[in-house]
Amino acid sequence: xxxxxxxxxxxxxxxxxxxxxxxxxxxxxxxxxxxxxxxxxxxxxxxxxxxxxxxxxxxxxxxxxxxxxxxxxxxxxxxxxxxxxxxxxxxxxxxxxxxx
Ligand SMILES: Cc1cc2nc3c(=O)[nH]c(=O)nc-3n(C[C@H](O)[C@H](O)[C@H](O)COP(=O)(O)O)c2cc1C
Numbered sequence: 001x002x003x004x005x006x007x008x009x010x011x012x013x014x015x016x017x018x019x020x021x022x023x024x025x026x027x028x029x030x031x032x033x034x035x036x037x038x039x040x041x042x043x044x045x046x047x048x049x050x051x052x053x054x055x056x057x058x059x060x061x062x063x064x065x066x067x068x069x070x071x072x073x074x075x076x077x078x079x080x081x082x083x084x085x086x087x088x089x090x091x092x093x094x095x096x097x098x099x100x
Contacts, residue, residue: 009053017096018053026059026070034061034068034075036084041091048097055092055099060085 006018029040044055060074061067067075075081092099 014098016053016098018051020052021054022047022052022056024056024058026073028070028072030072030074032072034064034073034077035081036074036088040074041088044088044099045091045095048092048095048099052097055097057088057099 004019006020009016009019027040027043029037029043031037044057047055057074059069060076061069062076064075064077074085076085089099
C-alpha cells in the first residue's frame, strides 16, 4: 500500500532509514527546569527502538520565562543543557534513528 514507507530517503545531507517520522509534541518529561533526564531519554529511545526513522523533538527553550510553555520542557540554555541534548541524540542514533 505504501511501497516506499520503509525505504531510505535523503533530505539534504541527511540520510534517513525510512519515511516514518515522529512530529514534534510537548511531552513534558524533561527534568523540572529543562535538563535532559532518564525519563525523556527512555521515551525517545523507545520510539527509536520501535523503528522510527526521524524524530523531531518537541518544545525546547533557549531561555527561561517567556520561553517556557510547560514545566518539564527541554531547554538549551547552557553547556550542560546542550550536553544533555547530545546524549539524547546519541541514544536515538544507536537505533539508526536521526533526530532534530
Ligand atoms: C514545538 C512543537 C510542539 C508540538 N506539540 C504538539 C503536541 O503536543 N500535540 C500535538 O498534537 N501536536 C503538536 N505539535 C504539532 C505536531 O507536531 C504536528 O505538526 C501536527 O500534529 C500536524 O500534523 P500533520 O501535519 O501530520 O497534520 C507540535 C509542533 C511543534 C512544532
